[in-house]
Amino acid sequence: xxxxxxxxxxxxxxGLPTRARLWAMLAIxxxxxxxxxxxAIVNVALPVMAKDLQxxxxxxxxxxxxxxxxVTAALLPLASLGDILGYKRVYCTGLALxxxxxxxxxxxxxxxxxxxxxIVQGLGAAGIMSVNxxxxxxxxxxxxxxxxxxxxALIVAIASAAGPSVAxxxxxxxxxxWLFLVNVPLGLAALxxxxxxLPATPRSGARFDALSALLNALxxxxxxxxxxxxxxxxxGGTALALLTAAGLVGIAFVWMQARLPAPLxxxxxxxxxxxxxxxxxxxxxxxxxxxxxxxxxxxxxxVLHLSSTQTGLLMxxxxxxxxxxxxxxxxxxxxxxxxxxxxxxxxxxxxxxxxMASLPAEAxxxxxxxxxxxxxxxxGLFQSPNNKVIITSAPRERSGGASGMxxxxxxxxxxxxAAVVAVIFGHLHAGGTxxxxxxxxxxxxTGALASGLRVxx
Numbered sequence: 001x002x003x004x005x006x007x008x009x010x011x012x013x014x015g016l017p018t019r020a021r022l023w024a025m026l027a028i029x030x031x032x033x034x035x036x037x038x039x040a041i042v043n044v045a046l047p048v049m050a051k052d053l054q055x056x057x058x059x060x061x062x063x064x065x066x067x068x069x070x071v072t073a074a075l076l077p078l079a080s081l082g083d084i085l086g087y088k089r090v091y092c093t094g095l096a097l098x099x100x101x102x103x104x105x106x107x108x109x110x111x112x113x114x115x116x117x118x119i120v121q122g123l124g125a126a127g128i129m130s131v132n133x134x135x136x137x138x139x140x141x142x143x144x145x146x147x148x149x150x151x152x153a154l155i156v157a158i159a160s161a162a163g164p165s166v167a168x169x170x171x172x173x174x175x176x177x178w179l180f181l182v183n184v185p186l187g188l189a190a191l192x193x194x195x196x197x198l199p200a201t202p203r204s205g206a207r208f209d210a211l212s213a214l215l216n217a218l219x220x221x222x223x224x225x226x227x228x229x230x231x232x233x234x235x236g237g238t239a240l241a242l243l244t245a246a247g248l249v250g251i252a253f254v255w256m257q258a259r260l261p262a263p264l265x266x267x268x269x270x271x272x273x274x275x276x277x278x279x280x281x282x283x284x285x286x287x288x289x290x291x292x293x294x295x296x297x298x299x300x301x302x303v304l305h306l307s308s309t310q311t312g313l314l315m316x317x318x319x320x321x322x323x324x325x326x327x328x329x330x331x332x333x334x335x336x337x338x339x340x341x342x343x344x345x346x347x348x349x350x351x352x353x354x355x356m357a358s359l360p361a362e363a364x365x366x367x368x369x370x371x372x373x374x375x376x377x378x379x380g381l382f383q384s385p386n387n388k389v390i391i392t393s394a395p396r397e398r399s400g401g402a403s404g405m406x407x408x409x410x411x412x413x414x415x416x417x418a419a420v421v422a423v424i425f426g427h428l429h430a431g432g433t434x435x436x437x438x439x440x441x442x443x444x445x446t447g448a449l450a451s452g453l454r455v456x457x
Contacts, residue, residue, distance in 0.1 A: 083204045106184075150384040277453050349382065
């Protein structure tokens with residue numbers, strides 16, 4: 001599956017030569033774009049899929065949830081496999097699985113078949129996401145890691161922003177299976193590049209802990225399902241039961257991991273203060289961003305009475321600002337303390353969210369746009385330096401665990417943020433947008449404090 005180690009295996013100690021590095025990053029960029037896009041584009045197509053498959057909207061939600069649960073549950077086990085087997089092997093296998101599952105999604109003729117294919121696709125996406133930052137550490141020379149991480153942040157920002165637009169464009173021209181079919185030629189191209197150009201990486205030789213992987217999957221499935229249930233009417237008791245079960249299993253899981261020399265949940269890395277603070281900052285920032293992303297469209301449409309098109313246009317300054325600032329933030333992180341850059345970025349994000357929360361009743365589009373631009377610039381200034389700290393504060397042989405934790409923190413923060421909005425809206429409806437934004441501003445400020453604490457360390 002992995003093919004040759006690539007033309008620059010001898011250079012792996014300090015990155016790849018420039019030409020090989022560009023090809024390697026192209027392979028990583030295509031795969032990451034597909035994995036991130038597929039987490040977003042399907043939401044737009046759910047009504048069409050439900051009608052075509054003749055199922056209820058509630059049942060169609062499993063098309064999205066199956067993918068999300070598979071990604072989150074498999075991230076840390078596959079990151080551990082990356083440490084054991086090599087990051088290139090896990091990455092290429094995940095990419096091949098994602099591509100094959102995309103074809104299966106396009107050919108699915110029933111909801112059970114589509115959900116099953118989406119779960120397999122999520123496992124493939126987890127293989128891509130779990131080790132992508134670890135691979136960047138071996139693709140770029142040490143002095144340029146911030147630049148590489150900034151490039152990845154740019155790719156994720158563009159893919160996230162483009163998701164709804166890509167889905168709308170595809171659906172306007174053809175049917176929903178093409179949302180998945182487009183992945184097949186792209187996946188094959190990325191796989192060809194990856195097998196040839198990605199560097200071989202050291203292997204730990206440790207044994208894979210299947211019991212830890214099972215407990216990890218159980219904890220995250222219970223946690224995310226319980227959190228999602230908090231926002232649904234009539235499911236409060238079930239959601240609390242699931243969250244309680246997640247807590248009990250989680251305690252047992254952490255207790256077991258703390259006694260292992262090479263834990264699947266990287267407890268050893270969390271004992272590194274700067275790494276732990278980076279995790280706190282990451283969860284806070286992604287929760288704050290997701291809360292705003294979910295709440296603002298309701299505010300624009302239900303309170304300001306804007307159309308869906310106007311809402312989409314108003315939301316674009318945020319991801320565009322991230323895409324503009326992320327590469328520069330990565331370069332700055334190679335020269336200045338990342339903890340300081342991250343703190344400044346999250347203070348800016350907090351300020352932008354507070355300004356959005358205090359918008360006048362008849363705010364102009366310009367007033368909204370510059371506030372969201374400030375939010376995007378702040379988040380982009382934080383993300384690249386924070387990711388650099390996460391990957392470089394871990395020993396090189398534990399890059400897989402660090403990369404898996406980075407992706408897990410992002411997905412966990414996004415899930416928690418969406419759940420908080422659901423709970424607030426369940427009590428206050430769209431009128432709770434200001435409450436959501438003030439809370440997200442406080443979360444961003446908490447993340448800024450955690451980031452600032454890293455400076456002296």
